[in-house]
Amino acid sequence: MPAFYDVISRRRDVRAEFTGEPIDGATLRRILTAAHAAPSVGLSQPWDFIIVEDPAVRKEFREHVLHEREVFREQLSDEEAKRFAGIKIEGILDASVGVVVTYDADRGAPAVLGRHAIADAGTYSVCLAIQNLWLAATAEGIGVGWVSFYREEKLRELVGLPERIRPIAWLCVGPVTHLETVPDLERHRWRDRMPLDTVVHSDRYGRPAELAD
Numbered sequence: 001m002p003a004f005y006d007v008i009s010r011r012r013d014v015r016a017e018f019t020g021e022p023i024d025g026a027t028l029r030r031i032l033t034a035a036h037a038a039p040s041v042g043l044s045q046p047w048d049f050i051i052v053e054d055p056a057v058r059k060e061f062r063e064h065v066l067h068e069r070e071v072f073r074e075q076l077s078d079e080e081a082k083r084f085a086g087i088k089i090e091g092i093l094d095a096s097v098g099v100v101v102t103y104d105a106d107r108g109a110p111a112v113l114g115r116h117a118i119a120d121a122g123t124y125s126v127c128l129a130i131q132n133l134w135l136a137a138t139a140e141g142i143g144v145g146w147v148s149f150y151r152e153e154k155l156r157e158l159v160g161l162p163e164r165i166r167p168i169a170w171l172c173v174g175p176v177t178h179l180e181t182v183p184d185l186e187r188h189r190w191r192d193r194m195p196l197d198t199v200v201h202s203d204r205y206g207r208p209a210e211l212a213d
């Protein structure tokens with residue numbers, strides 16, 4: 001049990017620490033096996049994983065991401081833009097591979113048990129697969145960085161996704177020099193993590209819960 005909590009606290013979103021060394025094939029299989037073991041609504045397992053090695057695809061994706069970085073920067077105040085300038089938001093070419101994780105709403109449809117009232121339960125399932133992947137990678141000493149500065153149409157076109165398949169994440173994956181102990185956004189004073197007690201409520205939203213220390 002303590003080892004599991006240790007992995008949870010060591011997990012980091014990685015941008016700058018990739019070594020670029022190849023990722024061992026058996027390790028990648030174990031990490032993807034962990035992702036594929038995630039819970040999913042109606043056991044639909046609505047995910048696919050596209051391992052992107054092609055340098056041309058990765059380069060084109062990175063150019064698109066840098067463009068979207070600019071789009072975001074233009075929305076910021078001068079003070080925010082100054083802080084944002086020092087923050088790296090991707091390691092697409094530095095990582096060993098990209099892993100695009102997708103959502104297929106047709107998997108197991110139409111009778112997906114548990115999704116009739118909440119369509120989002122399908123994408124929730126994919127996010128759980130991503131979290132399993134992330135934690136397994138951490139346990140293996142492999143870094144993962146989630147990139148979401150992109151337009152879905154662009155990524156769909158780049159990796160040849162059929163219209164019905166939705167890209168959920170581009171993950172930068174590979175060996176790292178180390179994992180930072182504090183999230184990048186906190187180190188760059190973008191935002192601080194909130195104390196647990198501020199987000200736990202008792203019986204009704206807004207009524208603080210008293211948790212044991």
Ligand SMILES: Cc1cc2nc3c(=O)[nH]c(=O)nc-3n(C[C@H](O)[C@H](O)[C@H](O)COP(=O)(O)O)c2cc1C
Pocket residue numbers: 011012013014015088089090146147148149182183184185
């Ligand atoms: C859905 C999602 C999208 C994210 N997109 C990006 C991104 O585009 N670029 C980036 O640098 N980090 C991205 N992150 C990482 C977060 O910034 C990071 O998880 C957060 O700052 C906490 O840091 P930690 O993961 O190291 O604990 C994303 C994380 C999630 C869960």
